[in-house]
Amino acid sequence: MSEQPNVAVDGIDPMQEERWEFRSYVWGAGIALLLTVVPFALVHWGGLPRLPILIVIGVFALVQILVHFRCFLHISFAHKREDLQLILFSALLLTIMVAGTVWIMASLALRMAMPAS
Amino acid sequence: MSREAAKYPGLNLSSAHGKDHEAAESLMFGFWVFLMSDAILFGMVFATYVTSVHATAGGPGPYQLYDIKSIFVETLLLLASSFTFGMASLTLKYKHSTPRLVGWLAATLILGVAFLCFELHDFSTMFAKGGVPSRSGFLSAFFDLVPLHGLHVTGGCVWLICLVGQIARYGLDTKTKLGIMRLALFWHFLDIVWIAIFSVVYLAGLT
Numbered sequence: 001m002s003e004q005p006n007v008a009v010d011g012i013d014p015m016q017e018e019r020w021e022f023r024s025y026v027w028g029a030g031i032a033l034l035l036t037v038v039p040f041a042l043v044h045w046g047g048l049p050r051l052p053i054l055i056v057i058g059v060f061a062l063v064q065i066l067v068h069f070r071c072f073l074h075i076s077f078a079h080k081r082e083d084l085q086l087i088l089f090s091a092l093l094l095t096i097m098v099a100g101t102v103w104i105m106a107s108l109a110l111r112m113a114m115p116a117s
Numbered sequence: 118m119s120r121e122a123a124k125y126p127g128l129n130l131s132s133a134h135g136k137d138h139e140a141a142e143s144l145m146f147g148f149w150v151f152l153m154s155d156a157i158l159f160g161m162v163f164a165t166y167v168t169s170v171h172a173t174a175g176g177p178g179p180y181q182l183y184d185i186k187s188i189f190v191e192t193l194l195l196l197a198s199s200f201t202f203g204m205a206s207l208t209l210k211y212k213h214s215t216p217r218l219v220g221w222l223a224a225t226l227i228l229g230v231a232f233l234c235f236e237l238h239d240f241s242t243m244f245a246k247g248g249v250p251s252r253s254g255f256l257s258a259f260f261d262l263v264p265l266h267g268l269h270v271t272g273g274c275v276w277l278i279c280l281v282g283q284i285a286r287y288g289l290d291t292k293t294k295l296g297i298m299r300l301a302l303f304w305h306f307l308d309i310v311w312i313a314i315f316s317v318v319y320l321a322g323l324t
Contacts (some may be wrong), residue, residue, distance in 0.1 A: 014131070014133070014211065017131075018207065018210075018211050021128065021207060021210075022207060025200060025203040025204070025207070028200075028203075029196060029197075029199070029200040029203075032196055033193075033196060036189075036192055036193075036196065036315075039316070039320055040185065040189050040192075040320065043185065043320050043323050043324055044185055050324050053324050054321060054324055057316050057320045057321055057324070058316065060316075061312050061313065061316035061317075064312050065309055065312055065313070068199070068305060068308060068309050068312070069309070072199055072203060072305040072308070073126055073127060073302065073305050073306075074123065074126070074127055074128050074129070075126055076123065078122055078123050079123045079126075080122075080123070080124065080125075082146070083125070083126055083146070083149065086149065086150065086153055087153070089153075090153040090154075090156055090157060093157055094156065094157055094160040097157070097160060097161060097164065098160045098161070098163060098164045101161070101164035101165075101168060102164055102167050102168060105164075105168035106168070109168075
């Protein structure tokens, strides 16, 4: 590349920063792998009753989503406030619309004696 | 993460990239707004799936149709492709050689295409077992949700090929760099949607 090479800005050593960010990707992938393998193994080899397995799947999925946000999308509290507010607002909309839909449709199924959801 | 304050989602180019770093701020924010609205679209399709998961109308259900081994392989392929795209982002940020950048992008593309091949194979197996979209409400909802993600991955692969073409034609100018950075957000976002799909659709379906 023809541009000037990376130079230290404000006393930050780019080499060190690169190692740091590389390690963040490796850790992210490693933790994500672990959080993937455990629920797959639980479902494949079974043994546990249904409800605890569902809880483990849900919790592991949420934690893995947070790990991806942190390590791959590099979202942290050092971010601009607008970015974080947008994420929170989207999460709020998702929760209201998805939880509301599931709740209303499950209640409808129950009252109309349709196959339960 | 970086000790410079992050200006936008994704791996931030440092101020060593000068005007490219400045130009990225509004573009990346705009693309992030699109991704959040896309997340809400996916959320509603998930809600549709969850509410119709028992509406099998006597047709085949999750136990007959889902293959956990194939889904596991697909999950590993997507996770690996997220990692290789991360390596591409680092190569871009720290100005390593362009062939190295293209190499990581090509690895990502191969993993993405392999994912799509496994997914298409899954769908054809389901079709062979009578699991077609018109069979039941459950299958309509399934083929609304999972191929929607597959379509996004296909779009990402096409975008990636276009970007490699732009690198070959124009080199790493501001537009190409910002294209790669937005595709990185898109790609990592699709991996997050896949976490929700394998958890809600496949694992919960097979429990």
